[in-house]
Amino acid sequence: MAGAGAVDLPVGAGAVLVVGGTGKTGRRVAERLSALGYAVRVGSRSAAVPFDWHDEGTWDAALEGVSAAYLTYCPDLAFPGAVEAVGAFSRRAVERGVGRLVLLSGRGEEAAEAGEKAVMESGAAWTVVRCAWFDQNFSESFFLEPVLAGELALPVGGAVEPFVDVEDIADVAVAALTRAGHAGEVYELTGPRLLSFADVARELSAVTGREVRFAPVSPEAYRLVLEEAGLPGDFAELFSVILDGRNASLGDGVRRALGREPRDFADYARAAAATGVWNA
Numbered sequence: 001m002a003g004a005g006a007v008d009l010p011v012g013a014g015a016v017l018v019v020g021g022t023g024k025t026g027r028r029v030a031e032r033l034s035a036l037g038y039a040v041r042v043g044s045r046s047a048a049v050p051f052d053w054h055d056e057g058t059w060d061a062a063l064e065g066v067s068a069a070y071l072t073y074c075p076d077l078a079f080p081g082a083v084e085a086v087g088a089f090s091r092r093a094v095e096r097g098v099g100r101l102v103l104l105s106g107r108g109e110e111a112a113e114a115g116e117k118a119v120m121e122s123g124a125a126w127t128v129v130r131c132a133w134f135d136q137n138f139s140e141s142f143f144l145e146p147v148l149a150g151e152l153a154l155p156v157g158g159a160v161e162p163f164v165d166v167e168d169i170a171d172v173a174v175a176a177l178t179r180a181g182h183a184g185e186v187y188e189l190t191g192p193r194l195l196s197f198a199d200v201a202r203e204l205s206a207v208t209g210r211e212v213r214f215a216p217v218s219p220e221a222y223r224l225v226l227e228e229a230g231l232p233g234d235f236a237e238l239f240s241v242i243l244d245g246r247n248a249s250l251g252d253g254v255r256r257a258l259g260r261e262p263r264d265f266a267d268y269a270r271a272a273a274a275t276g277v278w279n280a
């Protein structure tokens with residue numbers, strides 16, 4: 001099975017399962033695969049064939065006739081239960097004839113590395129797409145409301161992060177799913193620049209024409225903010241950990257996988273502003 005990654009994936013070879021195929025990265029991966037002519041099956045609780053990480057009874061139907069799969073675990077690969085679910089699902093996928101697996105992971109998350117290992121040991125040809133913070137967190141996720149409110153409150157002080165554009169992540173994931181030469185690779189995906197959250201606030205102020213400020217807060221206070229918004233409080237500790245300096249460097253994953261430079265945060269911000277997502 002591991003030899004599956006040595007050749008391009010033929011368009012008629014079977015469906016490509018995109019777990020989280022309505023999410024930030026999965027939606028873009030599914031769109032690209034469809035445009036290339038691949039049969040795509042979205043794997044999510046609301047999909048036509050429902051898939052739930054927490055209900056093994058949904059897994060076989062989602063894997064029926066699938067030759068390759070993109071795996072995104074929600075809410076986060078570093079959270080309790082993720083490693084067991086991703087490992088068990090990867091093994092089931094291989095038993096059902098899936099030849100290649102591409103896993104979305106997070107940079108600097110020690111707990112997520114156990115999930116990566118489980119996919120590496122599944123017997124499939126594997127690729128790990130290990131990503132920095134997404135640019136699109138500010139326009140399509142839990143930082144949209146704070147940007148609209150004009151204040152980014154986070155427990156991260158002056159930390160810098162090489163934010164990555166999910167368009168680049170989708171390009172890399174699709175290359176790994178469909179093309180030869182990506183099996184056995186761990187791609188560290190970042191943008192081309194380190195930015196602090198104060199830098200991000202300045203970039204967003206510039207493109208929106210409204211003041212967006214950065215306000216450092218304690219992890220305890222931020223946990224309460226998350227829980228009031230209905231989000232997992234564990235993100236507060238995770239953000240403090242991954243922004244402690246360990247990720248303050250650029251990765252070469254986009255260049256290695258695609259032979260081009262990653263997209264800059266300023267280009268993302270201009271494009272997102274043009275959609276009107278940050279209009280008051």
Ligand SMILES: NC(=O)c1ccc[n+]([C@@H]2O[C@H](COP(=O)([O-])OP(=O)(O)OC[C@H]3O[C@@H](n4cnc5c(N)ncnc54)[C@H](OP(=O)(O)O)[C@@H]3O)[C@@H](O)[C@H]2O)c1
Nearest residue numbers: 020022023024025044045046052053073074077106133134
């Ligand atoms: N945000 C970041 O900056 C960042 C950085 C690095 C890595 N990551 C990783 O990105 C992953 C999340 O991916 P994303 O941001 O592309 O997704 P997302 O935008 O958060 O969307 C979540 C997707 O997963 C599906 N989903 C939610 N719960 C599910 C469940 N129990 N079973 C099956 N599907 C479920 C959702 O559809 P339904 O609601 O229909 O089920 C949706 O398609 C996490 O593993 C995280 O570690 C994120």
